[in-house]
Amino acid sequence: MSGLKLLINQNISFLIIFLLFGIVFLVIGNILYESINQLSIKSFLNDLMNFLPSISVTFFNNILSTICAIFIAFFITEYLYKKSSFSSSFLIVLISFPHISYCIGITYLFATSGLFARLFAIFYGNEVPFISSRGDGLANFIYIFSLALREVPFLVLIGLSVWKKINPNQIQQQVSVLGHSDLSTLMNCIFPLWIKSMGLPILIIIAFGFSNFEFSSILGPQFPNMINVKIIESWYSTNTELMRHLNSLIMITILGVGLAILLLFFLRKVIVSYFTNTRLFISINYNTLLIGKFFFLIVILLFTAIIFITFFLSISKSWFFPSIFPTTFTLKGWSYMIENYSVLFFHSIFLSAIISIFNLIIMTYMIEISQNIKNIFKMLFLLSLMILVIPQNIMLMGISNLMSSLPFFSIKTWFYFSLFIYILPYTYFMTKQSYDDFNPQYIENADVLGITRLKSFFYIKLPIMTNDFLIIFGVSFSVCFYQFLQGIIVTKGEELLFNNEVLILFSGESISTASSGSLLNFFPAGLLLTIIYIRYRYARM
């Protein structure tokens, strides 16, 4: 009887996975079919040639920003591992910083009348800002730099757990006998091992690079626009010429991501092989911690400056150049947000919490009831990979197409589903990490004592893994809370998250209101992750 029960339970896990696979395949198949069906090879090649400058700039910016993010994250990881565990916990709070607020903050910092220009004006004495002459070269640089630094906290967080597994102290002791300096140990021995285990986060950030709208639209170049912007422009447009480009852009983006992933993994092989064999660093003795500290300070300063400027914008009535601080203050922005958006704010918190918890329960349930964890993990890995690699904007367009083919499901159902599947990869990767780290001996001992699986889960696993589960919940919550393309592409404005409203307000005239919204947007996930990390520090099992 128990055998039958087990079989049913295992089948339920596979059933859930097959169901999810089925829907994701339908979504991807639908968008590919629609695009290919409406596209002739001639028009595709024609568009490909026309968009070549856009494709090149998208490709170049995203690859370069990923490479920069990897190196910066590597040095920061080393610094944090050796110096400051508390600072590493601070980084997780930065993961919860909304992309939109970050991009707008960068604009206000670096504009010709921005904060840095105002600080300069104190010394120079100019009453009128200098003439702005930002071209696309500078825009590309700001895009690469900003996107790289934004991805650093995420990479460091994963990089730290990889670092711990590598056991770099032991490596250092061993290779110092061979005459390696600190720098050569780091670059010749540790970096190749570290980067080999960072495939997945790299994949995540490169896919994000190709699908994000906030960075490419607010900070990216305009002549030509990046493909990510063009695709949303075509989606919105009533211009028949722009609408016609949509199918080509979908195909170009999918091919672009695929090519970028292949290129990055090829580059990784080349870099690993180069760093393993080069003797360049042997004779150089340099304090590598200083590089890590420098980048860490830059990341912290940048985020702090963004929070600072957003806060002052949120309480300013008038704040004209060259004044460093607002000349008149108002709390209208805050009161407007609280009065008009409280319901949506709490609704978004509630929805994100429910979806994250549901995701975590499903994932844990599937792993727990299955004897064949490896197979479940493999299939979930494949599913997560599919969700992450196909750019989000295209996947959501697929969902939107499918919605019209399956009208018996409501918009709300599709909205929740589209949020659910975007949390799934994060929940999966973190849950897998936790299960990998868990010592199975505890459960084996419990089995010997005849304790049921359910009991051993609640009395042994859950208490030991509580911190892990909390972090998984925190990260999933913040990922869900900051989704916004669903509100545009899937529900077309009928169902929104608070994040969407903040973006809409930034298109209007009241910066103080939009900035108040921006800070409010940061608050729930920031607070949640801060609490989780404080608990993590003081309640380590």
Next chain:
Amino acid sequence: MKSLLNTLTKIIFLIFIYHSLYSADVNFHAWGGSVIINDFIKQASKDLKKKNINLNHTKITDIAESIKILETDKKINKLQKGSIDLMWVNGENFHRLKKNQLLFGPIDTIDNYKFINTDDQSLHNDFGEPVEGLEVPWGRAQFVLIYDSKLIQKPPQTIEQLRKFIKNNPGRFTYPQIPDFHGTTFLKQLLYEIVDDQSILQKPFSNCLNPCEPLKNLMIYLNDIHPFLWNQGKRFPKSAAETVPLLSNRELWLTISFNPNMAAVNVSSGNLRDVTRTTSFIGGAIGNTHYLAIPFNSPNKKASLEVINYLISPQSQADKSNIEIWGDPTVLDFTKMNEIQKKMFLDKQSVHILPNYQIPYLEEPHYSWTEAIENEWFKTFN
């Protein structure tokens, strides 16, 4: 205690029954980026509660999202219970809705339509497309230039003066990136100044081909001024709203708007400096009308008509045109109002605004020009 609870439950139940029988929800899809506009709609929603209508403002990023919903509804044969009851629309979006038969109408049968001048063609042609009762005018707009009077004593008022200003003050002027609505309107305004025979702009673009000289000349003009624009014409603001902080911080000295009261509204809210003033092209400035329309599958058409009737009432239009509320010029005809109604429209004196009827009104070019201008711009600069 028990009887009190019973009575309370009954009262709540009765209220619920009454509410569900006699009140109607109207789902209004309108852009949600502007705090002042959102506040105006919120106030209208409060007023409409008295008529047992719940006006829900769905704050959208772009009305194109709502059109996509309607197109999907039509495709899947959802002809009765759509999710949109009322839309704020005009221009090429209206054209798309009309062409695909996504609107309910005629809706110009409502009471307060009597205040609208039926002879004024600018209200009955939306970007050259006859309205035919499928939408009701809600507000007007006219192209204006907003400038910092401390830095510019004599603002440009013709296309040549604008060229001179741009070249003498490099980096201090720009326009929103195409296909933003304000950016395209600016180019249409330039086109009006460039063409010899303005009537060609009222005809479909197909009348101006092989080659279309005005469009060619427009691109020559733009090529000439682009190196002297903000960021040397290599970067443009995404919207007209984005130019407000640039003007207030004096990165820009001159910008464009489509609301003659925009400067006054923003000075009063602290977004712009007190020295901000408004002007326009003396030869005439493009004006257009924005409208309210009801989708074909709205489940609450009757209530939506009531909402439109309220929104074009003298009281609501007077509030809307008040620069302390929204500052959007009215669509109503003063000659059709009585004295009490006329008095509602406070004649606010403000140094920041351009007095009504000072600049001749130019009609929006035929909608087909929008796409032609955008495509030519993309071809030349993108």
